[in-house]
Amino acid sequence: ETALEFYADANVEDYIQLPWTSITTIGANVSGKRVSRHFEIWTDKGKFLFASKDSGKILKIAREHIGNDKVVRLPTLLQKIAGIFKKKK
Template sequence: MVQSLNTKIDLTMDATSFVGLAKYGQVLIGDKAFEFYNTKNAQDYIQIPWEEVDYVVASVLFKGKWIPRYAIETKKDGTFNFASKDTKKVLRAMRPYVAYDHMVQANSFFKVIKRGLLSFGKKKKRSR
């Protein structure tokens, strides 16, 4: 059985992890870490200590009315994407553990397209 890093649990909620194929499970937010446990396979889990979290990126739609998914960027291991039943509750539970300026909003679809069009004519410099 997997040992939790947390000593106190603030929130438990059904969620989906988008690391590889979609996996369904539970998200646990506690005093020491953000944890995801797969419901079908107990050995399939993600534990991210709060010291390792660099940014939390939320995909915000309809001026904040709906947040379909969020990503946790770590200092060493990359980005982990998740979706929860009530994403706003999850993000609010993360607030005490992640600095305010490290919880950011993802670029919208139109910002990504605009950035791509503006950089279309620019040539990238190669490092040799």
């Protein structure tokens, strides 16, 4: 496996391949043990947003290819809002 591939549900011919070597970070929101459907992938070409019911499995596979340090927890919406108010003080 040299790349992460995502296919559109509506049309499997509509897909994107992201080579593992180009991925710098993958992140998702985690609440307790639940991983959000939505996750973000940063590459040397930019940021991509994806949604999958199997996002937890995808992140585990990503760890095997790019390492633990590149798979991160993203702040939740509440954490982002709390951060905004902390900065204003």
